[in-house]
Amino acid sequence: MEVIDLRSDTVTKPSTAMRAFMMEAEVGDDGYGEDPSVAALERRVAELTGFEAGLFVASGTMGNQVALRTLAQPGDPVIVAARAHLLQFEAGASAKNASIQLLTVDDGLGYPDPSQVADLVRQYRRLHNPIRLIAIENTHMPSGGRPIDRDALVTLLAAADGTPVYIDGARLWNAAVALDVAPALLCQGSVAVSTCLSKGLAAPMGSVLSGSTEFISRARVERARLGGRLRQAGIMAAGGLYALDHHMTRLAEDHRRAQRLASLISTQLPATTADVQSVATNIVLVKVKDPTESQQRLADQGVLCNVLPAGELRLVTHRDLDDRAIELAASRIVASL
Known part of the structure; x- marks a missing residue:
């Protein structure tokens, strides 16, 4: 019987053309910043999302965890949607790796409820323990892959009232295509974004965390602390480069x-x-x-x-x-x- 696998868009196999492209990738030791294919992928994704720099990581969960460790300190309160990947699908990593407090708000709209976000921001400032970060997910998988459009993001940024907003953009590419906008428009105003290469883009592995040059410099240290320092990773990065060129539209x-x-x-x-x-x-x-x-x-x-x-x-x-x-x-x- 032919098996039809609808479990996830992570189950795809690299195409023959992608495999050939990966085999020809120029590589070096990325631990020393010497892998040209990794560097090219990081620059490409950063440009697409409107940021200064990028960091290639093994997975979307690693991207999220590196971001949390970089943007928050142990004990900091961080707002997430009630059904966020950060909360439900990362095996408690946010508590284990970053030692932060995750505060949940309703996500029936497909994103954190802006009024609840604003209330928490105000309350925690009064308690002298300000919200350190607000994490959103685009697309919002538990709502059926609902994309967060620019208007919704602007509303959330207003509710944040200056609190940094981080985007778990595991399927940001899907959101951009569905809304027919540039990915950077869906990131504008946020402090960082993690985008996945192994879901809809069908690369074999990896995500790219993008943000300011200063943020990525600190994130690189956190990646190393999680055991994510890479060596000749250009072979895998080339899969991402091929996917961006051939699988986006x-x-x-x-x-x-x-x-x-x-x-x-x-x-x-x-x-x-x-x-x-x-x-x-x-x-x-x-x-x-x-x-x-x-x-x-x-x-x-x-x-x-x-x-x-x-x-x-x-x-x-x-x-x-x-x-x-x-x-x-x-x-x-x-x-x-």
């Missing part, structure tokens, strides 16, 4: 296929069986009565998906799935649910 195909998958499910099953949430990018969320049992039934039929903490099935489209795979997955999902 095609993210719109993933979005179209996610909308098609959602439409096929919602038109063939009643909402009481499978309540399909609105689709903005490449993530489809489906509410079912028993998500764990449904996940197993789908796996038995060759469709792999994940279950979110809220109890929804998560289906993610990506580069390795074509239109035929989406149609086949939908037919199996309809038959199984």
